[in-house]
Amino acid sequence: MLKYFCNIILFLLLSFSAFSQTDTTEAPTRPKSVKSNSGQFRIGIDIVKPISAFVSGADPSYELEADYYLGKELYGVAEGGWGSASFDSSYLKYNSSNTFFRLGVNKSMLRRILPGDWDMVFIGARYGIAFIERSAASYTTSDPFWGNTTGIIPAKTFTAHWAELTGGVRVELFKGLFAGWNVRAKFLINKKPFEELPPSYVAGYGRGEKGSVFDFNFYLSYAIRWKKAPEPAVTVSPN
């Protein structure tokens, strides 16, 4: 946990230190943030989870993201995905799989310099829910005097609820094509069902036996944009 916390602090320090740097020469007056004249819907996929699962030999998980520009640098976000995990040791063995969904908002902290400027550094919040199936588990206990005992724990379904705080970056590399990362702090809301043999890994959340986790995603996204209808001109009655 300390290792994750230190890394999150490092990200924030790097990000904010860069944004706080100013030129030594006299800078021109900053223009006000401009409004976008387009609507945007963006869909993306996390590439970190499948790659890290492939490298570590773990079961893969997949996360997709969609966001929609609500105006005033606010984005409505829906995320979802699926994954599986297996726990295999000499004393405990079981599998699990789950689907998950997250809903929330992102707020861009960057000032928009052009109507077509969609880069963002954002903070956000999410509510997450996962539907989990854990298989029957076989266990073995060992005692130096009495030997080994074995048994089976029945299969179980779980529903996990959690709250998230997130922050990150999205940069438009080419027209419509974005890349960027999220860091997340997740807090499990219903801990009680997870006290007895929790799933080892919950896709979308993290390790099932932890009440809070830190996580990281790297998204490749594509945006669909359309021109908004111009706002009608305001006419003043001569009377």
Add this chain to the structure above:
Amino acid sequence: MISRGRILLLWLTCLVVAVSSCDRVGNPCYEPLNVTVLMRTYLPSDTGANGVLYELSKANVIAIDFTDSSVIGYASAKSSAFNLSLSPIADSCRWYIQPDSATTIYDTLTFYYTRQLKFLSNACGYTYHYNLLDVRSTDYNIDSVKITNRDINGKADVEHVKVFL
């Protein structure tokens, strides 16, 4: 306004650091996997019921009730405290206690209990905890036996049984 190139450099750096910090590997097991009954030996005291702690000079303590053998828990031990494990496959088990290995006199302690399968963590797996119902003994060297704590759950240095010699 910060340049796009610096943003790109920032998040490439963060990517490398972040990927290195995320993993699914769990913590190692730090909890006791086997729980034992802490039995201490006493001499009756003239005042009060607590007794006086009495260290045995050359004690043998042996687990029995195996199908074909017994297992020595303590051999010629100089101690007043003995950790005895309970059988997870039965609701009672017996231990021999020989206060002085130089003599051939020994007593039999029979423990009666209920078993509870307990999940510790994914790293540790399962173990058994017990609730002591009764302890009976023969009376060659043992005067009486008293249960001081019925929950056998691995808590450190909690005395469960007093044996008065």
